[in-house]
Amino acid sequence: MFIIDTTKIVEVFCFIDDFCKEVESFYAHHPLPKGLEKRKSAAGRKPSLSESEVLTILLLYHLSGFKCFEYYYKRLVLQELKSFFPKAVSYTQFLFLARQACFHIFLLAHYRCSLSLRTHHYYVDSKKLPVCDNRRIHSNRVFEEIAKRGRGSTGWFYGLKLHLVTNQYGELVRFLITTANVADNNPEVLNYLFKGLIGKCYGDKGYLTSLLEELLEKGIHLITKVRRNMKNMLLTMQDKLNLLKRGSIEAVNDILMSVCDIDHSRHRNPLNALVHIFSGLAAYTFLDHKQTRFNPARLAA
Secondary structure, three states: OOOOOHHHHHHHHHHHHHHHHHHHHHHOOOOOOOOOOOOOOOOOOOOOOOHHHHHHHHHHHHHHOOOOHHHHHHHHHHHHOOOOOOOOOOHHHHHHHHHHOHHHHHHHHHHHHHOOOOOOEEEEEEEEEEOOOHHHOOOOOOOOOOOEEEEEOOEEEEEEEEEEEEEOOOOEEEEEEEEOOOOOOOHHHHHHHOOOOOEEEEEOHHHOOOOHHHHHHHOEEEEEOOOOOOOOOOOOHHHHHHHHOOHHHHHHHHHHHHOOOOOOOOOOOHHHHHHHHHHHHHHHOOOOOOOOOOOOHHHHO
16 A cells, blocks of 8 residues: 555645646746757657656655655556556656656746745755765766765765755745855855845854845844854844754754655766755645644734
């Protein structure tokens, strides 16, 4: 028996299907950039699986608890979920369709983040995404000239880095993927993560930056701990308490790595890696166990 509730399958598919229809109607009048348009098969036939079905299968993998996509596809999709996906293709053909859907899964992940509440209370953090074991760095050719060496709280690694902004309810607000050698307080990274956000954001010492005044003028007040050789900052008691709750974003990272399984170091294609990460981020937004949202109607009552 499969371990995904049928109502969750219907919920995910209905949302994605509506999303794909909106994207298709938009790009019918706004052509995609060169290289992002869909490729046709040699015979010029359309794939048997629709775009929404491909995205649904990708997201369900991260919600299923499986740790091997090939086993998940052959065991679950082609067998127990055959009634939901009667035109499912072979595993090899699906990988080709998944790479074609990279742009759509990227848009879906960003769109799901845009639906999160803007609460004026945010947390920022980064998570390493190694693409191979440190002992195989010199023999890795899949991510050559893409991945870089970086240093995290647990030591050196080779790969990418995921930057996240969440609200206090554990909802993803914004994300960015960079190479591992990009610092957390990189000006371009901070400007992108905080663009359009207003309120206070809490981070660790890695986000100490000289852009505090510039960010404050744009509406975001970045609050971090100070290093030992720095003077203490004057903070309100509420800001000190909120800074102590910064571990909530660490919990989000743990769920992304353990439940949604975005940490995978054996990809054979960089595009497969991006599809895997984007679908894991999008799948996280469909989880039901995030903290209860604040309901403004309670204050009115």
